Amino acid sequence: MTRPIVTRFAPSPTGFMHIGSARTALYAYVWAKKCGGTFILRIEDTDKSREVPGSIEHIEATLGWLGLTYDFGPRAPGPWGSNIQSERLSTYRAAAEQLYKQGLAYPDPFTKEELDALRAEAEAEKRPFLVREHRPDTTVPWDGTRALRFKHTALSRSVWTDAVRGDLSAGPEALDDFVILKADGYPTYNFAHIVDDAAMGVTHVVRGDEFIASTPNYLALYDALGIPRPVFVTVPPILKDDRTKKLGKRDGAKDILEYRKEGYLPEAMNNYLALLGWNPGTDQEVFTMDELVTQFDIGRIHVSGAAFNETKLQWINREHMQKLSAHLFWEHAEECLTPETVTMLDAKNLWSQVVPLMRERASTFGDIGALDREGEYRYYYETPVVEPSKLCWKGESQPATKTRLEAVLGLLEGVLDPWSADSVKAAVWDYAEKEGKGQVLWPMRVALSGKDKSPDPFVIAGIIGRDETLDRIRAACRVL
Ligand code: GLU
Numbered sequence: 001m002t003r004p005i006v007t008r009f010a011p012s013p014t015g016f017m018h019i020g021s022a023r024t025a026l027y028a029y030v031w032a033k034k035c036g037g038t039f040i041l042r043i044e045d046t047d048k049s050r051e052v053p054g055s056i057e058h059i060e061a062t063l064g065w066l067g068l069t070y071d072f073g074p075r076a077p078g079p080w081g082s083n084i085q086s087e088r089l090s091t092y093r094a095a096a097e098q099l100y101k102q103g104l105a106y107p108d109p110f111t112k113e114e115l116d117a118l119r120a121e122a123e124a125e126k127r128p129f130l131v132r133e134h135r136p137d138t139t140v141p142w143d144g145t146r147a148l149r150f151k152h153t154a155l156s157r158s159v160w161t162d163a164v165r166g167d168l169s170a171g172p173e174a175l176d177d178f179v180i181l182k183a184d185g186y187p188t189y190n191f192a193h194i195v196d197d198a199a200m201g202v203t204h205v206v207r208g209d210e211f212i213a214s215t216p217n218y219l220a221l222y223d224a225l226g227i228p229r230p231v232f233v234t235v236p237p238i239l240k241d242d243r244t245k246k247l248g249k250r251d252g253a254k255d256i257l258e259y260r261k262e263g264y265l266p267e268a269m270n271n272y273l274a275l276l277g278w279n280p281g282t283d284q285e286v287f288t289m290d291e292l293v294t295q296f297d298i299g300r301i302h303v304s305g306a307a308f309n310e311t312k313l314q315w316i317n318r319e320h321m322q323k324l325s326a327h328l329f330w331e332h333a334e335e336c337l338t339p340e341t342v343t344m345l346d347a348k349n350l351w352s353q354v355v356p357l358m359r360e361r362a363s364t365f366g367d368i369g370a371l372d373r374e375g376e377y378r379y380y381y382e383t384p385v386v387e388p389s390k391l392c393w394k395g396e397s398q399p400a401t402k403t404r405l406e407a408v409l410g411l412l413e414g415v416l417d418p419w420s421a422d423s424v425k426a427a428v429w430d431y432a433e434k435e436g437k438g439q440v441l442w443p444m445r446v447a448l449s450g451k452d453k454s455p456d457p458f459v460i461a462g463i464i465g466r467d468e469t470l471d472r473i474r475a476a477c478r479v480l
């Protein structure tokens with residue numbers, strides 16, 4: 001019988017979640033969903049000195065925003081108990097005691113100073129430093145106050161398979177007696193994650209390549225504890241856009257929740273993260289979560305580094321924004337518009353007409369917020385103050401401009417029903433072609449928006465309606 005698939009995301013609570021950890025979480029989540037399995041969030045807080053208060057809440061908020069809902073996690077203990085490692089100390093101690101009793105662990109005889117001295121000596125002699133080469137023949141009994149080290153008993157070549165990288169191996173120099181339990185009673189990551197993965201039935205370990213070097217040690221531990229190896233799924237590093245190095249904080253690796261503030265959609269973020277190190281083998285680039293779950297395959301995760309490209313993320317976000325219904329789009333837009341714009345576009349029931357214009361120009365909802373702050377949506381609900389000089393097309397005089405606007409006014413007064421962008425266009429188009437489009441449409445547009453840049457005058461006229469359009473053109477004629 002095959003085991004049910006279980007994956008976990010196992011962050012340390014040491015600060016915010018960046019692109020790399022969010023991608024690991026996504027891959028683990030999607031793979032579990034695809035296989036009808038279980039996804040666990042486990043908090044690895046065994047290094048209390050590195051802990052940043054509030055990190056667990058932050059991690060939960062990030063997963064919540066991305067929709068990566070866990071089956072078991074900090075707020076949902078499993079049959080094995082808590083999913084927060086600091087609340088599982090007795091489990092690690094029991095496993096460590098088991099190894100000690102079997103002669104597979106021994107009290108660490110070294111102080112930090114002694115180890116530093118041995119390491120320095122090895123470095124001076126240009127040979128690799130291995131603790132096991134200094135392992136004492138006899139050890140004092142372990143009274144629980146000292147750190148405990150794992151004892152390697154077989155020094156053969158390690159061979160394993162990674163679902164992404166294929167067959168891997170390392171010589172015995174990769175094996176060393178590592179600390180499993182520290183003197184303070186906390187386990188090391190190297191030990192705790194293995195004990196937990198076994199207790200939680202984890203079948204697939206999805207994580208970064210920084211753990212490959214230690215895998216030979218882990219393999220020895222699986223054997224010593226008599227537990228089956230999980231499938232190792234090593235995700236590729238995330239590189240700077242120019243691929244010169246790993247993406248770091250200075251290169252723009254930021255808190256994933258910053259993207260929410262900037263007006264990205266979680267579905268776009270998931271889509272982008274999925275493609276950062278995986279491809280479906282087709283040309284498809286825009287995926288819903290359901291499509292990701294159907295199509296994702298750990299066998300198609302890339303081995304080589306994936307370059308982070310914010311422009312691509314924006315493009316994907318734009319694609320997902322286009323897919324939103326007008327209602328949903330407006331709901332998102334409301335979060336980044338000023339309260340005044342929201343109230344006015346809502347009150348005048350203009351939002352549904354403005355949403356298509358918002359869609360045209362924005363890659364994120366943050367863009368829409370920025371345009372709003374520049375006054376981009378104000379002229380739909382408020383008569384603009386128009387400067388006469390702005391009304392004139394290149395090199396045109398004010399009297400000539402006024403003549404054209406008066407002509408436009410006359411033409412528009414003849415448009416009764418229906419009043420729409422199309423009927424307004426039909427009414428003035430021939431005249432604009434005859435007199436020059438710039439000469440006619442520029443002052444018309446500025447009269448309606450008060451701005452150098454805006455959608456074309458037909459669209460604005462269609463939205464603000466007949467009376468307001470005629471009033472604004474009359475007002476422009478008066479100032480000229
Ligand atoms: N706590 C480890 C980290 O944050 C997790 C590694 C793993 O997934 O096993 O890097």
